[in-house]
Amino acid sequence: MIKPITIYGNPVLRKECVNIDETYPSIREVIETMWQTLRNADGCGLAAPQINLPIKLFVVNSRDSYAYMSARERERFFAKDDCGIEETFINAEITACSDEVWTTGEGCLSIPDLYEEVTRPWSITIKYQDKEFNEQVKVYYGYTARIIQHEFEHTEGKLYIDHLSPFRKQLLRNKLTRILKGKINASYPTQKSY
Template sequence: MQLPILAYGHAMLRQKTQEVPAHYPGLDALIERMWITLYGANGCGLAAPQVNQPLRLFLVDSQSTYHQLADKDRQGYFAPDDTGLVETFINATIVERSAETWRDTEGCLSIPTLTATVERPWEITIEYFDRAFQKQQKTFAGATARMIQHEYDHTEGILYLDYLKPLKKQLLQNKLRKITAGQVPAKYPMQYVSDTLS
């Protein structure tokens, strides 16, 4: 069953999340429902705060994006040895970011219908626990690294909008107010701020 995704304006999206204990009750069921929610919303990443859980937990599927791209486009988005990944990240910490950056369009399931160009490091090294709670340290680049950084930010209470220049943010204010008010319908279950006030 899909979980409702919190819309822009919810306080949970601005909270720094808590570490997930190794034997957190219902963790596997939560992860499974998050995957169902992610695919039901046709997304490539989802973080626990987006489903109203203040946990350092997020999912990334860059493999689907890799397979959707034409061969000639892949080299601009993916490192040569990267065919995408499908991974669960628990208690993640980015330990290194490359000086090299790149700009690309990002969107967010919590901010339906809006996209913006965001500059991020091309490569990151991240420590995390996988779904089996095995510790990992891996380096990712390109679109995979971008997706990981976007979802990692959610666990820090950061949205991609925070990287935009003030004028660009100002131009989006009217649309953001409509999202907060529940006036922008999504093609997946959402929980708007207005739902909790009524």
């Protein structure tokens, strides 16, 4: 099932999400819905609050982006031997971040028509449960680690625009107000904030 994506201004995007376990109602269908909604929107990551569920669940696909990149882009965005991932993260916790940071443009399916530079750690260690609820601890790098950080923050009620400077935010004020008013142009179904 494809669900509409919640848009900036919707209170669910500011909620601290809760942990879940295997007994969460229809969890397999929920995960499948997340993947279908992400593919339909042609995105690289989606967190549960973006389909109106305040639970600690997100999906990340950096594999398709890798496939579309040139050799030069792959060198900049991916670690050696990393071809991207397609992974479901449940109850994730970032346990370590590298001191090394990098800056590149970022967008969000919940904030259409906006693309801003964000500085983030190059690599992270993350503890989570996969779609079978098996415990995992993994280190991710580059573009994959960036998407994971972005989606993880969604499950904490944070948005990537929270990383922007007050000056930059001021410059974007009109644009953000337009999005709040539902004046958006998205190629996928959305659920506006009112």
